[in-house]
Amino acid sequence: xxxxxxxxxxxxxxxxxxxxxxxxxxxxxxxxxxxxxxxxxxxxxxxxxxxxxxxxxxxxxxxxxxxxxxxxxxxxxxxxxxxxxxxxxxxxxxxxxxxxxxxxxxxxxxxxxxxxxxxxxxxxxxxxxxxxxxxxxxxxxxxxxxxxxxxxxxxxxxxxxxxxxxxxxxxxxxxxxxxxxxxxxxxxxxxxxxxxxxxxxxxxxxxxxxxxxxxxxxxxxxxxxxxxxxxxxxxxxxxxxxxxxxxxxxxxxxxxxxxxxxxxxxxxxxxxxxxxxxxxxxxxxxxxxxxxxxxxxxxxxxxxxxxxxxxxxxxxxxxxxxxxxxxxxxxxxxxxxxxxxxxxxxxxxxxxxxxxxxxxxxxxxxxxxxxxxxxxxxxxxxxxxxxxxxxxxxxxxxxxxxxxxxxxxxxxxxxxxxxxxxxxxxxxxxxxxxxxxxxxxxxxxxxxxxxxxxxxxxxxxxxxxxxxxxxxxxxxxxxxxxxxxxxxxx
Amino acid sequence: xxxxxxxxxxxxxxxxxxxxxxxxxxxxxxxxxxxxxxxxxxxxxxxxxxxxxxxxxxxxxxxxxxxxxxxxxxxxxxxxxxxxxxxxxxxxxxx
Numbered sequence: 001x002x003x004x005x006x007x008x009x010x011x012x013x014x015x016x017x018x019x020x021x022x023x024x025x026x027x028x029x030x031x032x033x034x035x036x037x038x039x040x041x042x043x044x045x046x047x048x049x050x051x052x053x054x055x056x057x058x059x060x061x062x063x064x065x066x067x068x069x070x071x072x073x074x075x076x077x078x079x080x081x082x083x084x085x086x087x088x089x090x091x092x093x094x095x096x097x098x099x100x101x102x103x104x105x106x107x108x109x110x111x112x113x114x115x116x117x118x119x120x121x122x123x124x125x126x127x128x129x130x131x132x133x134x135x136x137x138x139x140x141x142x143x144x145x146x147x148x149x150x151x152x153x154x155x156x157x158x159x160x161x162x163x164x165x166x167x168x169x170x171x172x173x174x175x176x177x178x179x180x181x182x183x184x185x186x187x188x189x190x191x192x193x194x195x196x197x198x199x200x201x202x203x204x205x206x207x208x209x210x211x212x213x214x215x216x217x218x219x220x221x222x223x224x225x226x227x228x229x230x231x232x233x234x235x236x237x238x239x240x241x242x243x244x245x246x247x248x249x250x251x252x253x254x255x256x257x258x259x260x261x262x263x264x265x266x267x268x269x270x271x272x273x274x275x276x277x278x279x280x281x282x283x284x285x286x287x288x289x290x291x292x293x294x295x296x297x298x299x300x301x302x303x304x305x306x307x308x309x310x311x312x313x314x315x316x317x318x319x320x321x322x323x324x325x326x327x328x329x330x331x332x333x334x335x336x337x338x339x340x341x342x343x344x345x346x347x348x349x350x351x352x353x354x355x356x357x358x359x360x361x362x363x364x365x366x367x368x369x370x371x372x373x374x375x376x377x378x379x380x381x382x383x384x385x386x387x388x389x390x391x392x393x394x395x396x397x398x399x400x401x402x403x404x405x406x407x408x409x410x411x412x413x414x415x416x417x418x419x420x421x422x423x424x425x426x427x428x429x430x431x432x433x434x435x436x437x438x439x440x441x442x443x444x445x446x447x448x449x450x451x452x453x454x455x456x457x458x459x460x461x462x463x464x465x466x467x468x469x470x471x472x473x474x475x476x477x478x479x480x481x482x483x484x485x486x487x488x489x490x
Numbered sequence: 491x492x493x494x495x496x497x498x499x500x501x502x503x504x505x506x507x508x509x510x511x512x513x514x515x516x517x518x519x520x521x522x523x524x525x526x527x528x529x530x531x532x533x534x535x536x537x538x539x540x541x542x543x544x545x546x547x548x549x550x551x552x553x554x555x556x557x558x559x560x561x562x563x564x565x566x567x568x569x570x571x572x573x574x575x576x577x578x579x580x581x582x583x584x585x
Contacts, residue, residue, distance in 0.1 A: 102565040196546050209544050238551040239544075307528040318505060325506070327578055329569030339581050343506040356507055360498070361521055363505040377531050379541035384534070386542060419523050435545025460545075 003028035004165045005483075008074050008222040011168065015068055022062065022073035026055040026117055029075045033119070033166045036486055039147055041139045042160035044080050045088060046120035051075060054117050061115070070225045072115035077161045077170035080121040081128055082213070083202035084108055087118075091204050092136035093126045095350035096330045105202025106234045107171060107213055114229050119167055122157030126352045127321065128178055128206045130154050131424045134415055135354045142411070143186060144484035145450050149408040152182030155216070159186040162216045163484050169217045169226050173203055175210045176309050177404075177428025180440035182216075184403035184453020187442045187482065189217045189470070193227065194460045195435035196241040199234030207316035208239075210309075210432040219480055220441065220471040224248035227463065248467055256472045257291035259465070262396030266302040267427055273406040279444035279452040280402055283473060287400070290472055297392045297399065301384040302430055308385065309429035310422055311365050311378035317355075318362030324350060357418060382433050389434045393459040398469050401427050403440040403453035431457055439466045442479050449485070492522035 003011070003025055014020045030048045037043060058073045078084065081091045083101035090096045104112070111118070125135035133141045133156025141156045143149040144164040151160045155172025159182035162170055172179045174192035183190025191214045198213045205211065215226035228249065233242045263284060268277060284294055326332035326346030333345035351359070365374035392399065404424055414421045431438040436459060443454040454473075456466045474480055498517045502509055509517065563576050572579040 099569055102561050102568060196548075235553060239546060239548065241546070301534070304531055304534065307531050310524060311528055311531075326571060327580055330571075332571035336581070339583050340506070342581055344508050347506050348508045351507075356509075357517065357520060359505050359507065360501055360517060361524060364493075364497070364501045364521065364525075367501060367504060373532070374525075374528065376541055377534075377536060378528075379543060380536035380539040381531055381534060382542040383539050384536070386545065418520050419527060422524070 002032070002165070004032040007218045008070065008168050008225055011074060012068065012070050015062065015073055022055040022058045022117070023052065025073060026051050026075050029119060029166060029168070036144070036164050037166060039142065039486065040144055040160050040164050040166070041141045042122055042157045042164065042166055043077065043120045044090065044092065044123050044138055044157065047087070047118070051117050051119050058115050058117070069114055071111065071229050073117060074168050075117040075119045076111065077119050077122045077158060077167040078108060079124050079155050079158050079170070079172045081124060081173060081204040082108055082171060083204070084118070084121070087121070089121065089204070090138070091127050092124045092138055093350070093352065093355070094137045094331055095324050099330050101202070103202060106199035106236060107230045108202065110230055110232070122155070122161055122170060124157055125154035126355050127204070127317070128154040128173055128175055129317070129354050129358050131177070131181060131421050132409075132414065133157060133182070134411065135352055137352055140411060143408050144486040145187060146408070146448070148410055149450065150185065150411050152185035152404070152408060154178040156182045158216050159183055159188055159190065162186070162188045162218060164486055169215055169222055171213055171215055171230070173206070173211055173213050174432065175206050175313060176432050177425045179214045179216065180403050180428050180438055180453070180455060181425065183440040185408040185451065187451030187484065189220055189223045189439065189441050191215055191223055191227065191439040191463075191466075192431060192437060193231065193463060194437045196239050197437075197461070197463070198230050199232070199237040199240045201234055201236040205320040207313035208320065209316060210313055212432070220467055220474050221249065221252060223439070224252055224467050246464065248464060251464070252467055252471050253475070254468055255290065256287060256469050259292045259398065259469060260295050260396040261287055261292045261469070262295050262297040262392060262399040264297045264299055264302075264392065264399065264401070266299040267401035271405045271423070272402060273446065275446040276402050276406065276452050280400070280454055283443045283454050284400065286473055286476055290476060295396045297396055299388045299392065301381065301388050304381050305385050305430040305433055306422065306426050308378040308381040309425070309433055310361065311374050312382065312433070314358045314362035315365045315375050316362070318359045318366065321355070321359055326350070354418070385430055386434045389430070389436060389459070397458065398462070398465055399457040401455045401457065403427060403455040407446045407448070407450035407452055427455060436460050437463050437466060439470050441470045441474060442482065443473070444479070445482065451482070493518045493525060
C-alpha cells in the first residue's frame with residue numbers, strides 16, 4: 001500500500017513511530033497527484049514546492065520532540081472559496097480570476113497552527129452554486145469511480161481529491177448539500193456540522209444563513225479528527241457558537257446499542273434509485289444487528305423544503321453577490337459607458353450562467369410585489385420544517401436517509417435542465433434549512449459500480465452521536481476497503 | 491405562473507445584469523419552471539407562522555469598541571482593477 005492511500009490516523013501512527021517523515025508522506029501524495037490529476041482535475045491549482053518546503057519545516061520541528069498533533073504534517077486540500085492569504089482564491093469564477101486574499105479564512109489559520117500541509121485549492125461549482133462541479137469556469141472535475149460521471153457538487157474537487165488519494169482530507173462548504181452529496185457520489189465521508197459550529201470567516205459567502213464549512217475524509221475516525229481541529233468559537237464570525245471544546249474522537253467506538261435510529265418515508269419517495277433503496281434497507285439491517293432500535297418517524301412539511309431552499313438561498317446569494325461590481329477587487333469589463341454600465345458589463349461577463357440564474361431568481365423573490373409570496377413565505381416554511389425536525393428528534397436520536405436519490409449521473413446529463421439538477425439535492429437541503437448536522441458515509445455500490453451514500457442526521461450539536469453511529473456501521477462492514485477503480489489502475 | 495420576457499428584463503436591470511434576446515427567452519422558461527415548482531408553497535397556510543431568518547437563538551453579538559490591527563492601504567487596494575492616490579478609481583459619476 002502506498003503512503004498516499006492511508007488515512008490520517010494511520011499516517012499519524014507512522015509519524016509517531018518515526019517510521020516515515022512528513023517529507024516522504026507529502027512526496028507520496030504529490031506523486032499521486034502527478035499520476036491521476038490529469039484524469040480527475042480535482043484541483044484548480046496545486047503547490048508542490050510550497051507543500052514540500054512546509055513538510056521540511058514540520059520534519060525539523062518533529063525531530064526535536066516526541067509529541068505530534070493528529071493533523072500535523074498531514075497534506076490536505078481546500079475548496080477554492082476559502083481565503084488563503086497570498087494564494088489565489090477564485091471560487092472557480094472568472095469574476096475572481098485574479099483575487100489574492102489579503103487574509104486567511106479562520107479554518108485555514110487553524111490548520112496552519114496544527115502544522116497541516118496545504119497541497120492546493122480544489123475545483124468547485126462557481127460560487128458553490130451547483131450539484132455537479134460542471135459550473136466551474138475553469139475545468140470539469142471527473143468522478144474517479146467513472147471518469148464519464150460527475151463527482152457531485154458543489155465541493156466536487158474536494159471530494160475527488162480524497163476519493164483518489166490526492167489529499168488525506170479536504171475542506172468544503174455545504175449550503176444545501178455541497179459536502180454530503182459529492183461525498184456520496186465519490187464514496188468518501190463528508191460532514192456538514194451544525195450551523196455556527198465552524199467559523200465562516202474567510203469563506204466566500206453564498207447564502208449566509210445556510211453556509212457551513214466541513215470535512216471530507218477517507219473514514220469516520222479521520223472526520224472526527226478534522227472536526228476537532230476546525231470547531232471552535234471565532235469572534236470574527238458573529239454567528240459562531242461559544243461552546244466548550246469537545247473531543248469528537250472520545251467514545252467514538254462505543255457502538256450503537258440502544259440508539260434510536262429514525263427512518264422516515266418522506267426520504268424514500270418517488271425518484272429514489274432502487275439500488276439506493278436496497279442499500280439503505282441493508283444498512284438498517286446492519287444497525288439492527290448492532291443493537292440499535294429502528295423507529296418509524298414522519299414529517300409533515302419535508303416536501304416543501306426544496307422550494308424553500310432555492311428561494312432562500314438565491315435571495316441571500318443575490319444580496320451577497322452584489323459586492324462583485326468591478327471596483328474593489330476581481331474582474332472588471334474592458335469596455336463600458338459610465339458607472340452603471342461598468343457594473344452591468346462586469347457582472348454580465350464575470351459571472352457564469354448558473355450564478356446569473358440564481359441572482360435573477362433571488363432578485364425576483366426579493367422584489368417589490370413578490371417578497372411576501374416567495375421570500376417571506378419560504379422563511380415561514382423554514383419554521384415549519386425546523387419544527388418538523390424538532391418533533392421527529394423527540395422519538396429518535398438520529399435519522400437515517402439516503403444522501404442523494406441516485407448515484408452519480410453522467411457529465412452533461414443535467415446541465416440543460418436546472419430544475420432537474422436542483423432535484424438531486426432533495427434529501428440534503430432540509431438539513432441546512434433546519435441548521436442541524438449531517439454526515440454522509442458510503443454504504444454500498446450500485447450495479448454500475450458507483451458508490452451509494454447514506455446520510456445520518458441529528459438535532460443541533462449532535463455531531464458526536466452521528467460520528468458514533470457512522471463509525472459503528474463502517475466498522476461492521478467492509479465498505480472502507482472499497483476504493484475507486486482509478487486506485488487499482490495506477 | 492410563468493415569467494414573461496418583460497419580467498426578466500425588469501429583474502435583470504435590478505440585478506445589474508444584461509442578457510441577449512436568446513438568454514432572456516431561456517431565462518423566462520427556466521426561472522418560470524423553478525417558480526412554478528416553488529408555487530407548491532402557496533398550498534400551505536402560514537398566516538400564523540413566524541418567519542425564521544436564522545436558525546440560531548442568538549441575539550446581537552457585541553464587543554468592546556477597541557482599535558485592532560487592520561489591512562494597510564496598500565493591502566486594501568492590492569486587488570483593485572484601478573486605483574490612484576490611495577483610493578479606488580471609478581468612472582466619473584456626475585457630468
